[in-house]
Amino acid sequence: MLSVQDLESGYGRARVLFGVSLQVDPGRLVCVMGRTGVGKTTLLNTVMGVLPATAGSVTFEGRDITRLKPHERVRLGMAYVPQGHDTFPQLSVLGNLLVTLEAAKGPKEALDEALEIFPRLKPLLKRPAGFLSGGRQQQLAIARALVTRPRLLILDAPTEGIQPSIVIEIEEAIDRLHASGLSVLLVEQYLDLALRLADRFAILDAGQVVRAGTAEELRGGEVSRLLAV
Template sequence: MLTLEKVRLGYDRTTVVHDVSIEVPDSGIVAVLGHNGAGKTTLLRGAIGLLRPMAGRVVFDGEDVGRLGPSARVARGLAYVPQGQQAFGDLSTRENLRLVAEQHRAPASRMDEVLDLFPALAELMDRRAGLLSGGQRQQLAIARALLTGPRLLMLDEPTEGIQPNVVQLIERTIVELAAAGLAVLLVEQHVGFALQAASTYAVLTSGRITDRGEGGATSTDTVRTAMRI
């Protein structure tokens, strides 16, 4: 579904990601692990088109999308949930969802499916997004991304700074989406859930892949060593 081929990314003259190659299949979860500052967010920004690669290729469903902007990539089936529970704070939950649904001509059934995944949002439709808790805003951010009808969902630290009961809900939802056939590229620095859920993983250290392999709880010690914990 998505292939990053020896991608080099950075800001101005500073290189942050050095010739990284990652493949995400048509379904399932691929995890990119690493500490803060490892280049994980930069990698996702390059995949969605917020950064143009200094070198290498971004290929989505067989098409080189390196020259396409974020909106064109979203239209092709890529979705990106940035770090930080982002939403339009002055708009209600309903308005946040409707804005995306109308822009992408989402059928009413898709809205129903999203609210089934995050039932708490159905009870908060008239509340301003800026007044939601961090966990509620993260649910809203993921719901907005799903309304675009993606084939691949990229998540940047989706459980960071969120209360434990909501973390469990989000983790369960990610697994359910992948089981239903959605491809997921999951960026995390906490290895436990990511390795349990992912079919494969890659460890990013200072912008370079220092380890990769199959997911599963048995990989935890290997990954922690690669991350130098």
């Protein structure tokens, strides 16, 4: 589904990723973990084409997409929810969803499906997104990504800084999406939550994958040490 090979990127002359390889098989949920500043967001931005790759390749469903623009990747079936809650604060919740639906030229049913994943947004449809709590805005940001009916959903720290009751809702939503067959590439800082959700893990340190495997393979002291602040 998604294959990242020897990927390198960075900002100007500062290189951040030093040859990252990872794979998301169809229907799998892969979690990228690592301390702050190791390059998780940089990796997702490069996978999505927000940042150019300076070396290596990204392949989606067998097609080399390394040079495609972000919106072209969205059209192919990838959706990205960046770190923080990315919404249009002045637009209503419904307006936020409609903007994406129109850009994706999707059917109205796609909007209903996204709201089924986050039913708590339904009573808030007329509310300006900027008036919602951080947790509800994060749900809206994920719902917007779902409106494009992706086959791969990329989430950057969707539970970061969010109140526990809504973290539970977001975890349940990701679990349901995964169970329905959606492939997911997730950056998540809470190890317990990641262990409950993910099929496989990749642990980044200083711009490289230092460990990868299943939950069983990754339990133990070494992983805690790699994630400790």
